[in-house]
Amino acid sequence: MPKNIGVAEVKKHFSEVMSQISQVGEQFIIEKKGKPMAAMVGLKDLEMIEGSSKKEKRKGLLAAIGAWEDYEELDKVIKDIYKNRKRSRDRKADI
Numbered sequence: 001m002p003k004n005i006g007v008a009e010v011k012k013h014f015s016e017v018m019s020q021i022s023q024v025g026e027q028f029i030i031e032k033k034g035k036p037m038a039a040m041v042g043l044k045d046l047e048m049i050e051g052s053s054k055k056e057k058r059k060g061l062l063a064a065i066g067a068w069e070d071y072e073e074l075d076k077v078i079k080d081i082y083k084n085r086k087r088s089r090d091r092k093a094d095i
Helices: 007-012 014-024 043-057 061-068 074-087
Strands: 003-006 028-032 035-040
Touching (some): 003 007
C-alpha cells in the first residue's frame, strides 16, 4: 500500500525516498496541499503498470495475439499442430 508524503517532505528527504523505492519496493503518493498529485514507484512496478495498460488497449484479434506473446513454446506448439495435420487423413496441411 502506497504511503502518502508531502512535496516538501520529498524534497527534504529525496535520497531516502529513492532508496526506499529502489531497495524495499516502497510506493509513495505525493501530495500538494493535501491533494494527491503524483506517484513514485520503482521501475519493476512501472514496467508492470505499462505492460498491463498496453494489453488492456488491445481488442479482438490483437488481444488474442497479445495473449500469446509471453508464451515461450508457441513455435513448438505450432510445429506440432502442423505435424499432426500432415498425418491426418481427413484434412491436409498446406505449408
